[in-house]
Amino acid sequence: MDTRYSRQILFPPIGRAGQEKLAASRVAIVGMGALGTVLANHLVRAGVGFVRFIDRDFVEPSNLQRQMLYDESDAEQHLPKAIAAYEKLRRINSQVQLEPIVADLTPYNAERCLAGVDLVLDATDNFQVRYLINDFCVKHGVPWIYGGAVSAKGMFLAIRPGSTACLRCLFPEAPKPGDTPTCDTAGVIGPIVHVIASYQAAEALKLLVGADDALNPYLEHFDLWANQHQQIRVAQAKRSDCPTCGQHRFDYLEPTSPEGLATSLCGRNTIQISPAQELQLDLEQLAQRLAPLGKVERNPFLLRFHIGSHTLVVFPDGRVLVQGTDDPALARSLHARYIGA
Incomplete structure (x- = not known):
């Protein structure tokens, strides 16, 4: 351990004791896009003992400009981001236990996917998922670090249930899809x-080594293009009437439909259909059934079925991305017609 982490151990706020705490820590990263790839890279190289990453998507060429763990081969193979990240990171640090989960974080699986960790890192692009993380973390007393980046702007905040304001204290309701x-x-x-992501990773290291006094108390906002940086005081923002941390009501953990979820992926002309219960689809059998009807591509992790102007991307857990439409009714119709109930 001394050679690999020697420079980090020389940093007094971490030292040998802190490095041992990192090795004993368990972290979940939700989202393995741009923020997630940077976060995972930092934590795995720093020697965090267990890192679970959860992502619903696969690598596409448009990701390569900013999602630093992936390469052209990953995009050509349509590898799920969690799998592509796992393949890279296991070669970076074999001492760290990695657990990739190819799934969308939903009320149906959040308790299972986020169980047993000391810290959750938000690397999503979806406010519904952030409020779901907030509900889970407040319910179970797990710290988490919010982060978001778009255009040239970004924000982050460390949230410690019971000590700081939670996300819903600051923003009582999640924005509607398409509003942000x-x-x-x-x-x-x-x-x-x-x-x-680097600020988030620094806050994560502080939390994991127990340096709570060094945690950033602000909601930080950056605009790199305009050369602006703003610190927003949130120390007094904790609310006793907050539905989540004040009233202990976990609305975002409650499933909303027995039929599962149909979610528009903003700006991508895609509807994601998630089943109410995780399935175990036989992709080979499905490929054989669909082959006479249209072009089928598959790898061990997903199947792509092209029919007319639409593409259905099917995952073994039953989740389907219907590409080429932003109409949930049409997406459900195509799903029912070609995938079935």
Whole structure:
């Protein structure tokens, strides 16, 4: 351990005792896009003992400009981001236990996917998922670090349930899909991703080694293009009437439909259909059934079925991305017609 982490151990706030705490720590990263790849890289190289990463998507060429763990081969193979990240990171540090989960974090699986960790890192582009993380972490007393980046702007905040304001104290309701810009609608430059994720990673190291007095108490906002940096005081923002941390009501952990979820992926002309219960689909059998109807591509982790102007991306757990439409009714119709109930 001394050779690999020697420079980190020489840093007095961490030292040998802190390094041992890192090795005993367990972290979950939700989202393995731009922020997630930087976060995972930092934590795995720093020697955090267990890192679980959860992502619903696969690598596409448009990701390569900013999602630093992936390469052209990953995009050509349509590898799930969690799998592509695992393959890279296990070669970077074999001492760290890695657990990739190819899934969308939903009320149906959040308790299972986030169980047993000391810290959750938000690397999503989805406010519904952030409020879900907030509910889980407040319910179980797990600290988490919010982060977001779009265009040349970004924000982060360390949240410690019971000590600080939670996300819902600050923003009582999640924005509706389409109300806020995303990387797919407003673009993004790589440097803002690294700034925000690096701050998140630094806060993570502080939390994991027990340096709570060094934690940043602000909601930090950056605009790299305009050369602006703002610190927003949130120390007094904790609310006794907050539905989550004040009233202990965990609305975002409650499943909303027995039929599962149909979610528009903003700016991508795609509807994601998630089943109410995780399935175990036989992709080979499905490929054989669909082959006479349209072009089928598959790898060990997903199947892509092209029919007319639409593509259905099917995952073994039953989740389907219907590409080529932003109409949930049409997406459900195509799903029912070709995938079945």
